[in-house]
Amino acid sequence: MELEKSLALIAGEACVKKDEPMLPHCTFRAGGSAEYFVTAEDESVLKELLEFLSDKGVDHFVLGNGSNVLVSDSGYKGVIIKPGRGFEKIEILDERLKAGSAVSLIKLSMTAAEASLTGLEFASGIPGSIGGAVYMNAGAYGGEIKDCLEYADIIFCDGNVTGVQRLSVSELSLSYRHSLLKEKRGVVVSAGFKLEKGDADAIRARIEELKNLRVLKQPLDHPSAGSTFKRPEGYYAAKLIEEAGFKGLSEGDACVSEKHSGFIVNKGKATASDIYRLMCRVEEGVYKNSGVRLEPEVILLGDF
Numbered sequence: 001m002e003l004e005k006s007l008a009l010i011a012g013e014a015c016v017k018k019d020e021p022m023l024p025h026c027t028f029r030a031g032g033s034a035e036y037f038v039t040a041e042d043e044s045v046l047k048e049l050l051e052f053l054s055d056k057g058v059d060h061f062v063l064g065n066g067s068n069v070l071v072s073d074s075g076y077k078g079v080i081i082k083p084g085r086g087f088e089k090i091e092i093l094d095e096r097l098k099a100g101s102a103v104s105l106i107k108l109s110m111t112a113a114e115a116s117l118t119g120l121e122f123a124s125g126i127p128g129s130i131g132g133a134v135y136m137n138a139g140a141y142g143g144e145i146k147d148c149l150e151y152a153d154i155i156f157c158d159g160n161v162t163g164v165q166r167l168s169v170s171e172l173s174l175s176y177r178h179s180l181l182k183e184k185r186g187v188v189v190s191a192g193f194k195l196e197k198g199d200a201d202a203i204r205a206r207i208e209e210l211k212n213l214r215v216l217k218q219p220l221d222h223p224s225a226g227s228t229f230k231r232p233e234g235y236y237a238a239k240l241i242e243e244a245g246f247k248g249l250s251e252g253d254a255c256v257s258e259k260h261s262g263f264i265v266n267k268g269k270a271t272a273s274d275i276y277r278l279m280c281r282v283e284e285g286v287y288k289n290s291g292v293r294l295e296p297e298v299i300l301l302g303d304f
């Protein structure tokens with residue numbers, strides 16, 4: 001109760017929810033509840049929240065669009081922070097774009113296309129937020145965030161909570177599905193991108209082409225978190241899974257997609273445990289069959 005009151009004092013009563021089901025907040029449409037779910041409407045609220053939670057030693061986790069997170073069925077004991085409206089701004093200055101962490105990658109790539117800026121087409125079908133995309137160094141079809149990112153503005157909360165610090169792309173140590181933020185806790189407030197002038201029609205055509213490819217190859221008709229596993233160097237996770245005979249394998253309503261074995265999909269009422277059990281079976285089976293150890297790309301939150 002004390003914690004709830006303090007959170008309400010910082011973020012505003014309407015922005016604090018207790019025992020919030022995470023199912024609608026995560027694209028897997030599975031999992032339990034967050035003990036507290038707090039929307040931080042602007043940067044000063046976010047900073048105050050981080051200071052308070054760090055000071056009190058309360059566990060916390062920043063959520064973007066929930067498109068790469070699986071929350072345990074027993075939920076998350078702590079505070080989930082979601083950057084809100086104050087993080088939804090996009091600014092364009094010539095060939096540069098600055099976007100708040102809550103802006104969706106899809107919206108940012110559309111905005112770039114409208115401004116005849118090329119470089120973000122690869123991201124036009126990734127359902128994440130800017131914050132999640134920087135954290136994951138999201139990428140697709142030969143492009144990655146690190147190719148067009150110039151800097152990210154971050155509040156670090158690794159021990160002491162800092163003011164907003166601007167880190168250049170090289171300081172962020174971005175590599176395949178990795179960033180400095182996986183080692184040093186921090187919250188992305190906004191990010192700056194440097195694109196190039198291009199032809200609006202050609203940019204739109206490329207976006208359309210990539211969209212069609214996704215529709216053709218990916219099981220977008222069922223909830224998922226995209227690729228369940230990272231691509232092991234020199235291999236394709238989907239191919240290894242298929243070769244191990246796991247296409248279509250299921251645990252409850254969790255299923256290795258028939259359309260794309262790299263995706264585990266929720267065919268209805270899959271629990272987080274179903275999904276996790278299936279991930280473990282696939283991981284073990286692929287290791288036995290090929291000697292390659294798959295590593296989850298999906299972030300697991302809570303007890304599994």
Ligand SMILES: Cc1cc2nc3c(=O)[nH]c(=O)nc-3n(C[C@H](O)[C@H](O)[C@H](O)COP(=O)(O)OP(=O)(O)OC[C@H]3O[C@@H](n4cnc5c(N)ncnc54)[C@H](O)[C@@H]3O)c2cc1C
Pocket residue numbers: 027061062063064065066067068069083101125126127128129130131132133134135136137138139140181186187188189220224225226227299
């Ligand atoms: C259908 C589908 C297709 C997909 N295709 C792709 C693809 O082609 N390429 C690809 O790379 N990914 C893909 N994904 C996965 C996912 O969209 C990306 O990983 C995305 O970058 C996650 O962003 P998010 O905002 O949803 O992050 P979340 O899932 O909410 O969080 C992921 C991680 O980022 C951290 N995070 C979120 N916001 C912040 C912030 N503001 N500051 C610091 N850390 C933060 C979280 O704490 C968490 O650790 C796909 C997912 C789906 C469902």
